[in-house]
Amino acid sequence: RVGERKLQAPSKAQSTGVHARALQAEARDDAQPRTTSFAIPSSQSPSAETTEHVARADGPADQAEAQAMLSMLSGRSHEVLTAVAVCRADQLETRLSVSTVEFAPMSADRISKYVATGEPFDKAGAYAIQGRAGAFVRRLSGSYTGVMGLPLYETIELLESYGLAP
Numbered sequence: 001r002v003g004e005r006k007l008q009a010p011s012k013a014q015s016t017g018v019h020a021r022a023l024q025a026e027a028r029d030d031a032q033p034r035t036t037s038f039a040i041p042s043s044q045s046p047s048a049e050t051t052e053h054v055a056r057a058d059g060p061a062d063q064a065e066a067q068a069m070l071s072m073l074s075g076r077s078h079e080v081l082t083a084v085a086v087c088r089a090d091q092l093e094t095r096l097s098v099s100t101v102e103f104a105p106m107s108a109d110r111i112s113k114y115v116a117t118g119e120p121f122d123k124a125g126a127y128a129i130q131g132r133a134g135a136f137v138r139r140l141s142g143s144y145t146g147v148m149g150l151p152l153y154e155t156i157e158l159l160e161s162y163g164l165a166p
Contacts, residue, residue: 097151099142
C-alpha cells in the first residue's frame, strides 16, 4: 500500500527469502494431493528506490491510491521482483527475476486519464506493462514477462530442472 511514512525497503536477499518462503508454502499446498502434478505459483512485487513508499502487490484499492502509485513512479526507475517456484512431492526449486523499469515523466492529467481506463486496478504497482502503460516505459532492463507477472525464462529453467522440456 502506498504509505506516507518512510520505510526501509527490504534488500533483494530479504525479498527473495520472503517470496521464496511464500511460494514454497503455496507450491507445497498446491502439490500436496497430487504427487505427480506440478504447481507453479508466481509472486510479484514492485519496489521504488529504497526508503520511499511501499506499493501494494495486489494493486491499488481506489483511484486516489492508483494516482499516488503512478505519481511515485513517474520519471523514475523502480525494480520489479518476480518469484516463481516449482514443487513436486518434496522437491522444490525457486527462481527470482529482477527487472528495472524506468518510467517517463507523466503529467497529473495523463495519470488521471490512465487511471480512468480501469487498467491499474489489481496490478502490482498500478500498471500493466503489456497494456496502455507500456507507453510510459522509457527503458526496461530485465525480463518483460517477469514484469508482466510470470518470468518465462525462469519458469522454463525450473521445468527443465525437473526433466520437463516445453
